[in-house]
Every structure is written in structure tokens, then in C-alpha cells.
Amino acid sequence: MDISSLGEFRFIDRLTEGATCRKPSTVTGIGDDAAVIERDSESYTLISSDMFLEGIAFDLTYTPLKHLGFKCVVAAAGDILAMNGTPEQITVSIGLSGRFTVEMADELYEGIRAACDKYDIDLVGGDTTSSMTGLSIAVTVIGSVAKDKIVYRGGGKNSDLLCVTGDLGAAFMGVKLLEREKRALHGNDGVAPQLEGFEYLLERQLHPLLRTDVIDALAESGIKPTAMIDISDGLASETLHLCRRSNAGARIYLDRLPISSKCFELGEQIGVDPVMAALNGGDDYELLFTVPVDRYEDVLRIGGIDVIGHLTAPEKGAALVTPDGSEIRLTAQGWVVE
Amino acid sequence: MDISSLGEFRFIDRLTEGATCRKPSTVTGIGDDAAVIERDSESYTLISSDMFLEGIAFDLTYTPLKHLGFKCVVAAAGDILAMNGTPEQITVSIGLSGRFTVEMADELYEGIRAACDKYDIDLVGGDTTSSMTGLSIAVTVIGSVAKDKIVYRGGGKNSDLLCVTGDLGAAFMGVKLLEREKRALHGNDGVAPQLEGFEYLLERQLHPLLRTDVIDALAESGIKPTAMIDISDGLASETLHLCRRSNAGARIYLDRLPISSKCFELGEQIGVDPVMAALNGGDDYELLFTVPVDRYEDVLRIGGIDVIGHLTAPEKGAALVTPDGSEIRLTAQGWVVE
Numbered sequence: 001m002d003i004s005s006l007g008e009f010r011f012i013d014r015l016t017e018g019a020t021c022r023k024p025s026t027v028t029g030i031g032d033d034a035a036v037i038e039r040d041s042e043s044y045t046l047i048s049s050d051m052f053l054e055g056i057a058f059d060l061t062y063t064p065l066k067h068l069g070f071k072c073v074v075a076a077a078g079d080i081l082a083m084n085g086t087p088e089q090i091t092v093s094i095g096l097s098g099r100f101t102v103e104m105a106d107e108l109y110e111g112i113r114a115a116c117d118k119y120d121i122d123l124v125g126g127d128t129t130s131s132m133t134g135l136s137i138a139v140t141v142i143g144s145v146a147k148d149k150i151v152y153r154g155g156g157k158n159s160d161l162l163c164v165t166g167d168l169g170a171a172f173m174g175v176k177l178l179e180r181e182k183r184a185l186h187g188n189d190g191v192a193p194q195l196e197g198f199e200y201l202l203e204r205q206l207h208p209l210l211r212t213d214v215i216d217a218l219a220e221s222g223i224k225p226t227a228m229i230d231i232s233d234g235l236a237s238e239t240l241h242l243c244r245r246s247n248a249g250a251r252i253y254l255d256r257l258p259i260s261s262k263c264f265e266l267g268e269q270i271g272v273d274p275v276m277a278a279l280n281g282g283d284d285y286e287l288l289f290t291v292p293v294d295r296y297e298d299v300l301r302i303g304g305i306d307v308i309g310h311l312t313a314p315e316k317g318a319a320l321v322t323p324d325g326s327e328i329r330l331t332a333q334g335w336v337v338e
Numbered sequence: 339m340d341i342s343s344l345g346e347f348r349f350i351d352r353l354t355e356g357a358t359c360r361k362p363s364t365v366t367g368i369g370d371d372a373a374v375i376e377r378d379s380e381s382y383t384l385i386s387s388d389m390f391l392e393g394i395a396f397d398l399t400y401t402p403l404k405h406l407g408f409k410c411v412v413a414a415a416g417d418i419l420a421m422n423g424t425p426e427q428i429t430v431s432i433g434l435s436g437r438f439t440v441e442m443a444d445e446l447y448e449g450i451r452a453a454c455d456k457y458d459i460d461l462v463g464g465d466t467t468s469s470m471t472g473l474s475i476a477v478t479v480i481g482s483v484a485k486d487k488i489v490y491r492g493g494g495k496n497s498d499l500l501c502v503t504g505d506l507g508a509a510f511m512g513v514k515l516l517e518r519e520k521r522a523l524h525g526n527d528g529v530a531p532q533l534e535g536f537e538y539l540l541e542r543q544l545h546p547l548l549r550t551d552v553i554d555a556l557a558e559s560g561i562k563p564t565a566m567i568d569i570s571d572g573l574a575s576e577t578l579h580l581c582r583r584s585n586a587g588a589r590i591y592l593d594r595l596p597i598s599s600k601c602f603e604l605g606e607q608i609g610v611d612p613v614m615a616a617l618n619g620g621d622d623y624e625l626l627f628t629v630p631v632d633r634y635e636d637v638l639r640i641g642g643i644d645v646i647g648h649l650t651a652p653e654k655g656a657a658l659v660t661p662d663g664s665e666i667r668l669t670a671q672g673w674v675v676e
Contacts, residue, residue, distance in 0.1 A: 011443070091386075096341065
């Protein structure tokens with residue numbers, strides 16, 4: 001059977017369905033942003049692993065290796081933030097084919113170290129291997145969270161507000177822009193890329209940041225989200241995950257989606273719908289979380305957070321509400337093996 | 339600069355030299371079999387990551403996917419044992435190209451789950467992604483160890499006995515045998531492989547076991563090794579690592595190396611030196627450890643452990659002593675990017 005005929009999420013469910021957890025130290029296994037392991041009487045250890053393969057997760061024709069290293073750390077550590085935790089240690093394993101030089105590996109690690117320095121994470125291990133083709137990167141982040149601070153995907157309640165950090169779709173538009181320039185330059189090495197005016201989109205694609213600022217601000221404001229999830233795989237699929245775990249439906253209002261004007265500008269040029277980019281584009285290292293409706297003003301006061309909708313009773317399902325009031329059912333788009 | 343001109347170990351040193359650990363919870367970062375993280379007042383958390391890439395770490399023309407899954411868990415968990423710890427949780431990330439079906443992924447996970455069941459490890463997370471070519475597997479194992487039980491590479495003392503579990507070189511001979519049959523069958527699909535009589539070598543290559551039995555037996559005998567290391571990368575290179583960390587030299591006696599008679603038998607047939615296979619072949623999921631010289635009889639009483647030599651003063655270096663008393667300097671062989 002083709003993996004694509006199952007889809008990513010059913011494929012993962014199938015692979016992991018027999019994985020029951022029996023160790024007393026395992027609090028939560030597969031099914032949230034990070035696994036939760038007993039640490040001491042006050043806190044949990046959080047673990048999350050990600051894999052980034054050349055040609056799938058990144059294209060080195062337009063991704064500087066230093067940026068790639070930085071981004072891999074951000075991508076992996078985002079799962080710890082999504083549990084309301086603090087990333088503390090990281091392991092990085094790399095596979096390199098013969099076309100990679102020592103200097104190229106240095107550049108990659110410069111980015112990894114820069115991210116570790118910025119977010120106060122210790123690089124404590126990993127593996128190196130040769131590879132038949134291309135660059136493979138696997139990252140595991142270890143974090144911690146106080147037991148009374150942990151936030152799961154499953155804590156959302158009917159009528160809770162759906163909040164999202166930052167803006168959406170820009171990273172996807174950034175990669176579309178880079179791909180356009182790659183095609184334009186194919187065989188025309190002397191021509192400079194036409195990227196001016198869209199630096200924001202490139203920044204979002206090539207140099208995403210970790211939203212530790214939001215996690216800190218929520219804590220300072222005394223707001224503990226009822227549920228939270230990292231949305232780097234796309235807002236639509238992650239909303240569905242949060243709803244499924246919280247046994248809730250959701251309404252997201254299209255005109256509340258935070259989409260940069262640059263997304264609309266480029267979208268018009270290249271014929272890509274910015275709303276689809278925001279819903280399914282992915283690569284936005286932002287957080288989706290829910291808070292009780294009475295925290296509406298407190299959340300907005302923090303800044304950089306948008307309330308895009310609310311949870312509903314589960315039987316209502318998850319839908320996008322357009323300005324004219326019609327509803328479009330949300331559907332997930334995972335990766336598909338090509 | 340070519341990575342091969344540096345060699346694996348200097349390459350790793352170069353990549354990780356700036357990786358200083360600053361989190362209070364990081365006890366030990368890079369440089370041992372596993373990273374050591376503070377857990378509670380009595381115990382540490384151990385973390386180790388490994389990457390296995392198709393065409394480098396395994397060849398699917400003769401490796402059943404179920405065996406591969408099992409072996410990846412054993413390989414990764416061995417690093418936890420080498421710290422005298424207990425593996426508890428595991429994350430597995432996989433990248434699959436379009437030639438892999440759902441059933442093939444099922445087989446791989448059947449092996450992963452079988453190993454987790456056998457060794458009482460919880461599969462708690464991971465990642466799945468498509469891949470441009472082949473199968474990529476990244477595993478992180480999380481373990482625990484009591485603070486007074488942890489064993490590092492660096493605790494060996496002059497005159498301590500060098501002990502090794504199991505036998506050496508058989509897994510390397512097993513892969514040589516499989517490669518010979520692969521070549522013989524190339525274009526001759528009707529011919530059955532000539533593997534009879536060498537089942538032990540195949541078993542060592544395709545279905546290695548985790549030496550939890552030895553760790554348990556040492557504990558029961560009240561023996562805490564002074565230093566320990568996993569030798570799946572080869573006895574020679576790992577002895578050098580242990581010596582460097584312990585600030586010691588070593589003498590290994592060639593006629594004490596535990597080498598199966600099957601290694602000599604096949605070695606003769608295919609022209610491979612069994613001693614080189616034992617020293618540098620790798621893929622033996624065994625442990626090298628040191629104990630004070632007065633524990634000689636206690637160690638031998640356990641069974642399945644050979645005393646192959648002893649540590650010396652550091653200025654003596656590390657050497658293999660042949661039966662006629664001459665000394666051959668030990669050299670490391672890591673992987674080289676091809």
C-alpha cells in the first residue's frame with residue numbers, strides 16, 4: 001500500500017498504535033508536541049525529535065547552511081515551548097555525503113551554536129555519519145517544565161479562545177519566492193535574484209525565531225493556556241489535532257487570520273492564495289493556544305498575539321468562517337511521500 | 339577541506355569544540371557514550387542519539403526490515419548501558435522514499451517494537467518525513483542511572499583490567515559473507531545463498547542483542563566498573579577513547595581476544611584477517627570496561643566476559659601485544675565520507 005494513500009497522520013497512527021507505555025517514568029508518550037517524563041516531585045522532562053532531509057525539508061541552492069542549522073534548532077525546540085516548557089539540551093545527528101566539506105559542516109554548526117547561544121540550550125550529543133546522497137539532520141530537544149505549568153493539546157474547553165502568535169503564511173510565500181528565483185536563474189548565473197521588497201518573507205523562511213518571548217509574556221501575565229500546539233506543520237492540521245485531543249470543534253474567522261501585507265502582494269504576483277498559505281503552508285514557527293474567554297483582553301494586551309476564533313462543542317467540527325458567514329470545513333494536509 | 343582528510347574523530351572534535359555547557363542541569367555534554375542530565379537528588383537522566391542511513395549503516399538487499407528495526411534500538415540503547423544505566427524511553431524518526439510501502443514501514447516498526455518489548459523501553463515519540471532517496475533512521479534513547487552507579491569512560495586507573503563482553507569480529511564477518519553472497523547472486527536470482535554453517539556470523543550481524551545481562555550480572559556481583567564504553571565502532575578506536583579519557587595507556591593481548599572459530603573459518607575462505615575484524619570491524623554491540631586488578635576472579639566467574647589486557651601509565655600508549663611479545667600500536671578507524 002502506498003504511504004500517500006494513507007496520508008501522514010493515519011500513517012503515524014498505524015505505526016505507533018502498538019506503542020503502549022509501561023515505564024513508571026513515562027507520563028505521556030506519542031500524541032503531543034513532546035513526550036513527558038517524570039523528573040522530580042516538581043517537574044517533568046520533555047523530549048521531542050525532528051528529522052530534516054535535504055530536498056524535502058530544505059533546498060541548499062538557496063538556504064545558507066548557517067541559517068539551516070539555526071532553523072533546525074528552532075524547529076525542534078518549538079515543540080518544547082508548545083508544552084509551556086523550557087528547552088535545555090539538544091542532540092544533533094548529521095549525515096553528510098562526499099560533496100560536503102569540513103567548512104560546510106562548520107557553517108552548519110555555526111548556525112546550530114548560534115541558536116543554542118541565543119536560546120540558552122546546551123548541545124550535549126549526537127552522531128555523525130557519511131551518507132550516500134545529501135545532508136540528513138536529526139535533532140532531539142530535551143526540556144523541562146514545572147508540573148503545574150505543563151500545557152497539553154487536550155486541555156481546551158468549549159468557548160475557549162483560539163490564539164495564534166506572530167503571522168502566518170509568510171514562510172511559505174518566502175519559499176515560493178526563492179523557488180521562483182531558482183527557476184529564473186537556471187542557466188542564467190549572471191542575473192541577480194529579484195527579491196527586493198520581500199525581505200520579510202525571506203526572513204520568515206530562512207531565519208525563523210523561537211517564540212520564547214510569548215511563553216515568557218504569558219507567564220508574566222499569569223495566563224496559563226488551556227491547550228497549546230506548535231503550528232509549523234500548518235494552522236489547519238494543527239487546529240484539527242488540538243480539537244481532536246481536546247474533544248472540541250473550532251471556528252476560525254478568516255478575517256482574523258494574521259497575514260502580512262507582503263503575503264498578499266507576492267501572492268497576487270505569483271498566483272498563490274495567502275489564506276491557503278496561512279492555513280496549510282507550514283514553516284511558521286508559531287504557537288496556537290487556547291485561553292478561557294474571560295482572558296480576551298489580557299491576551300491582547302501582551303501584543304503579537306491574535307485571537308482568531310474559539311473552540312466549540314465537538315459535534316460542530318472545525319471550520320473556517322468567511323466574512324459573509326459561510327463555513328468551510330478545515331482539512332489537514334500532512335506530507336506525502338512522492 | 340575533505341572531511342576524510344580530518345578523519346571522523348577530529349571532525350567531531352572540530353564541530354563540537356565550541357559547545358560549552360552552561361545549563362545547571364547539564365552534568366556532562368559531548369564526550370562520553372551518553373549525555374548526563376540532572377534528574378533528582380538520587381539519579382541522572384542519560385541521553386544518546388544515533389543515525390542510521392541506508393547504504394551506509396545497512397543494506398536492505400540482505401537486511402530484513404524487522405531485524406533492522408530491532409538492531410537500531412539495540413545500537414542506540416547500548417550507549418545507555420555503557421554508562422551503567424537503564425534505557426527507559428526511545429524516540430525514532432524515519433525518512434522514507436517513495437519506494438517504501440506502508441507494509442515495509444510496518445515491518446520496520448515491528449522490529450522496533452519487538453526490541454522495546456524485550457528490553458522494556460517505551461517508544462514515546464519521533465518524526466516521519468518523506469525522503470528523496472532511501473531510508474533514514476534516527477534514534478534517541480533516554481535512560482536513567484543512580485548517581486552512585488554511573489560509570490564514565492574516564493574512570494580507568496593504571497593496572498585496571500580491560501574486560502570485554504561477548505566475542506568480537508563476528509558481525510563484521512557476517513556482513514562480508516552477506517556481501518559475498520550479494521555479489522554471487524547478482525544476475526543469478528535462482529541460486530541460493532551459500533550461508534550454511536555460518537548462521538552464527540549472520541545472527542551477530544543481523545540480530546545483535548543488548549548486553550543488559552552483563553550489566554545486571556555485574557551489579558549482582560557487586561562489581562562497579564571503573565570505566566566503560568560501547569565498542570560497536572570497533573575495539574581499537576574505543577580502547578583509544580577510553581585511554582584518552584582515563585589518561586591511561588593500554589596493553590591488549592592478541593591471544594586473549596575472544597574471536598569465534600567461525601570467524602577464523604570464514605576469514606580463511608574470504609581472505610579477511612579475523613584479528614583485524616575484531617579490532618576494527620565494528621558492529622559488535624558489546625561493552626569494554628575496566629575493573630581493579632583484584633576483581634579478576636569475580637569478573638571471570640560471571641561468564642561471557644574476557645579479560646583481554648590492562649591499563650598502563652599514559653606514556654606507554656595503547657598497543658596490541660602479539661604472542662611473541664612484540665607490540666603493535668593501536669590506531670583508530672572511524673568512518674570516512676566516500
